[in-house]
Amino acid sequence: xxxxxxxxxxxxxxxxxxxxxxxxxxxxxxxxxxxxxxxxxxxxxxxxxxxxxxxxxxxxxxxxxxxxxxxxxxxxxxxxxxxxxxxxxxxxxxxxxxxxxxxxxxxxxxxxxxxxxxxxxxxxxxxxxxxxxxxxxxxxxxxxxxxxxxxxxxxxxxxxxxxxxxxxxxxxxxxxxxxxxxxxxxxxxxxxxxxxxxxxxxxxxxxxxxxxxxxxxxxxxxxxxxxxxxxxxxxxxxxxxxxxxxxxxxxxxxxxxxxxxxxxxxxxxxxxxxxxxxxxxxxxxxxxxxxxxxxxxxxxxxxxxxxxxxxxxxxxxxxxxxxxxxxxxxxxxxxxxxxxxxxxxxxxxxxxxxxxxxxxxx
Numbered sequence: 001x002x003x004x005x006x007x008x009x010x011x012x013x014x015x016x017x018x019x020x021x022x023x024x025x026x027x028x029x030x031x032x033x034x035x036x037x038x039x040x041x042x043x044x045x046x047x048x049x050x051x052x053x054x055x056x057x058x059x060x061x062x063x064x065x066x067x068x069x070x071x072x073x074x075x076x077x078x079x080x081x082x083x084x085x086x087x088x089x090x091x092x093x094x095x096x097x098x099x100x101x102x103x104x105x106x107x108x109x110x111x112x113x114x115x116x117x118x119x120x121x122x123x124x125x126x127x128x129x130x131x132x133x134x135x136x137x138x139x140x141x142x143x144x145x146x147x148x149x150x151x152x153x154x155x156x157x158x159x160x161x162x163x164x165x166x167x168x169x170x171x172x173x174x175x176x177x178x179x180x181x182x183x184x185x186x187x188x189x190x191x192x193x194x195x196x197x198x199x200x201x202x203x204x205x206x207x208x209x210x211x212x213x214x215x216x217x218x219x220x221x222x223x224x225x226x227x228x229x230x231x232x233x234x235x236x237x238x239x240x241x242x243x244x245x246x247x248x249x250x251x252x253x254x255x256x257x258x259x260x261x262x263x264x265x266x267x268x269x270x271x272x273x274x275x276x277x278x279x280x281x282x283x284x285x286x287x288x289x290x291x292x293x294x295x296x297x298x299x300x301x302x303x304x305x306x307x308x309x310x311x312x313x314x315x316x317x318x319x320x321x322x323x324x325x326x327x328x329x330x331x332x333x334x335x336x337x338x339x340x341x342x343x344x345x346x347x348x349x350x351x352x353x354x355x356x357x358x359x360x361x362x
Contacts (some may be wrong), residue, residue: 004049005141005203013221016270020224021113023050028223035226036317039191043149044222048195049203049205052116052137054109060129061107065099067126070249070270072259076101081168081186082268087266088124091273092245093252094122096237098186100170108182110142112239126265137324141203143196145210146222146230150193153214158183162194178202188227190234190358217292229314232323235284235355241295242282242311242325250274250326252282253355280308284355286323291348293324293342298342299332307332309339316357323357324350 010017015026020316026047028035038044056064065073071084080101086094095115100108111119116137127133145154149303151162155287158175160183170184175196180199198206211219228238237243249258250273260271287293293313298306312325325342332339333352340347 002050005200006047006049007206009204009207010047010221015221015223018224021050023113024224025050026204026221028225029323032223032225032229033317035220035222036229038218038220039147039189039222039226039230040318041148043145043147043153043193043217043219043225044146045207045210045214045219046222046224046227047141047207048144048227049141049200050113051142052111052113052119052135053140053142053197054111054120054123055134055136055348056107056109056131056136057105058129058131059105061131063104064123064127064129064131065107066111066262067264068123069097070097070258070264071099072261073101073107074262075097077104079169079171080268081170081184082257083168085243085248085254086119086309087123087264087270088245089266090245091248091269093239093243093247093249093267094245094327095119096239096254100182100184102172114240123341135329139200141198141200141206143198143203143210144187144189144193144195144205144227145196145214146187146189147191149214149217149219153210153217153219154183154194154196156213157209176206181206187229188236190236190356191230229317232312232325233313233316233318233356233358235325235357237282238312247282247327248273248278251280253279277330279330280327281330282311282325282327283333284323284325284353284357285339285341285350286319286321286353287341288338288349288351288358289321291343292322293326293341293343293350299326299328300335300340300342300347301332302338302340304347306338307339318358324355325355330353
């Protein structure tokens, strides 16, 4: 099992460690609910250094990215980030990812930890363009500093004006005395904040500086458990649960990152789905009766007929009710439709809800 550059920090802080995507990762420190609320109301730091990063360089780098991703990367300008996915040839998704445009012929792709080798092989398969590809995953640390107090914390450490940076934009600058840090206004929590990419050798220095800067805001380390409940409240997909090699972007509600203004892998079949509709859809739901929905629990109608299955579920710490996501037959995807989650062979009442579960104020 691999360690991140910060594993010893987590152990010293008393984190509960678990194997995740081949890494020894902190799942919680003081408890999921407390950590969740810290991010929603203050500021917390996740070590997500297990994520994968690829650097693509060359005059045809954009051509390769356009071929393998569903979104239109030609819309990116320097310093902008795009959410996208890698469609496979059978209608499913190889992975979802972020595409960073560093400059005209240089891009940075951020992929899921469990898919690093799979994604590398997939993109390489289409690299007939002579694009120089470098896997920098093993040498890169990634800290997600999330929550409403993230800007106030990080601003102490850099001259970059963080409050003027738009969502899904980034810059490369100096932070905590470390040069060439990727400072990215992105995250997986819906609570605001930044993701900070540094070389492994600088990870501890950055970690310590962030915690010193956030002291006045009661900054805390946050585990992967709260990362999952935070993303689920926002209706963000988790690869391996809500999307995988068998789910299409259209079924998953990712039509907004699927642009038919260009050619890409399996475009024709996906465009057909967009035009003719799909038989199942990813939906959000909230429990009416007591019960926690879990991955792979069946979803039924009032007669007991199975109409789908749960992909993600939890007790929402913010909303204080059980919520989930899952695929249902399209006719059941309408908000307010009554469904039943089969929990320990008993049908428990729920209703389809619009995503995100947590509505942004203002």
